[in-house]
Amino acid sequence: xxxxxxxxxxxxxxxxxxxxxxxxxxxxxxxxxxxxxxxxxxxxxxxxxxxxxxxxxxxxxxxxxxxxxxxxxxxxxxxxxxxxxxxxxxxxxxxxxxxxxxxxxxxxxxxxxxxxxxxxx
Numbered sequence: 001x002x003x004x005x006x007x008x009x010x011x012x013x014x015x016x017x018x019x020x021x022x023x024x025x026x027x028x029x030x031x032x033x034x035x036x037x038x039x040x041x042x043x044x045x046x047x048x049x050x051x052x053x054x055x056x057x058x059x060x061x062x063x064x065x066x067x068x069x070x071x072x073x074x075x076x077x078x079x080x081x082x083x084x085x086x087x088x089x090x091x092x093x094x095x096x097x098x099x100x101x102x103x104x105x106x107x108x109x110x111x112x113x114x115x116x117x118x119x120x121x
Contacts, residue, residue, distance in 0.1 A: 008041055015045035023054045031057060031064045039064075040073045047080040047090075055090050059110060060097045066109050078113055082120045091117060 011030060014022040023046065030042025043065045046054040058065025058077050065077040081090050094117065097110035 004037070007038060011038075011041045011045050015048050020053065023049065023051075023057065026054070027057045027064075031061075036070045036072055039068060039070065040076045043068070043073055043077040044080045047077060047084065050084055050086060050089060052089055052093065055093050059090065059093045059113070060101060060106065062103055062106055066113055067106055074109075078116065081113060082116060087117055087120075 011026070014026050014030075026042050026046055030045070031039055033039050033042070043058045046058050046065070049055075058081075061067065063069065066074050066081070068074045068077070081087070084090060091114065094110045094114040098107050098114060101107045101110065
C-alpha cells in the first residue's frame, strides 16, 4: 500500500530541486504511475517548475498531463497551468504543440488549453 504522504513529500522535493534529472525522474516514474493521484501530483509538480522541459512533458506528451486519460489528472494540470504567474513558456510550448505535433488529439488539447490561458491573462 502506498503511503500518500511519503509519495507527496518525494514529489514535492523533486519539484523544488533544480537539477534537470528531477524532471526526468518525475517524468519516468510519476507520469507513468498506474495511480491517478500520483500522476496528478507529478503533473502539478512539473507545471510548478515552469521550465521548458517540465512543461513540455505535461503539454506535448500523449497520455500525460493535459493529455492524460484521467479527467482528474488532465483538469488538475490545466488548472495548475492557468495558475502560473508567468505563462510565457507554457504558451510557447502550447503554440508549438498546436503547430507541430503529429497526434491530432494532442494538438486539439493544446489548442483548447491555449484558449483558456488567453482568457485567464
